[in-house]
Amino acid sequence: MSQNNYSKIKTFDQRGWVKENLSYKKDPGSWAWILHRITGIALIGYLFLHIYSLSPLTQGEAAFNDKMKSFTSPFFMFIEWLLFAFVLFHSLNGIRIVLVDWADGAKYQKSLYVWSWIVGVVLFIMMGIVMFSYEIGLLAK
């Protein structure tokens, strides 16, 4: 928002917030905020799911191994890989937020956003290679 736009500031419109959020031009910080929020909601949802999916531990070895078998299929591994992308973004952008709050990061927050993407994509690809090393080995044969 430019400096002399204060007269145009409206009161918060609860019904039109989707439209309003979509309407303004977004800086890296806006995108970081939106993605941080989306990944955060997904991760807390996953934590509930994670507790539920580990609950067969109380029923002993057979029940647990049976449940875990469904999570080792390539489809679930792909989902887990995507989950790692969410964890990566939320963690790296979280570090960015901490630096903005406590280490004068407001001065370099835009380059921090770019760097969090670079580091994130590299770690994401590395994790993919580790997770799918068996499948990659099959392809290489």
Added chain:
Amino acid sequence: MFKYQSTKSTGSKSWVIQRVTGVALVILMIGHYILMHYNPDSGHTYGAVLNRMSYSWYRIIDISFLILGMYHGLNGVWGIFRDYKLKTWQNYTVIALLLIFGLAFVAWGISIIFSIPYIHTTSAH
């Protein structure tokens, strides 16, 4: 609800705690990922879980990870709700639901951890 809050309670404390727990979670998450995905068995077999859980310090780390993650997550969700000016009764409903679900799932998680017997199996990874 927040109309009558004093300046002493601006939410800055929860903001700081959110930062501190966030940093702690990043550190714990790195360890979690290395342990769970070192090989496909380490995260997905009962024997590997038994092995880890035979150490009390591992149980302590697991429980603190669970509590910190749940607190950080639900405080974050509450932060989202605070962005949308809800009515007082709506705020209380949201807080009550977050507290009930958070406490119930933390209790469930801790009870799962305690249900695992202390057995060190040498055959597992």
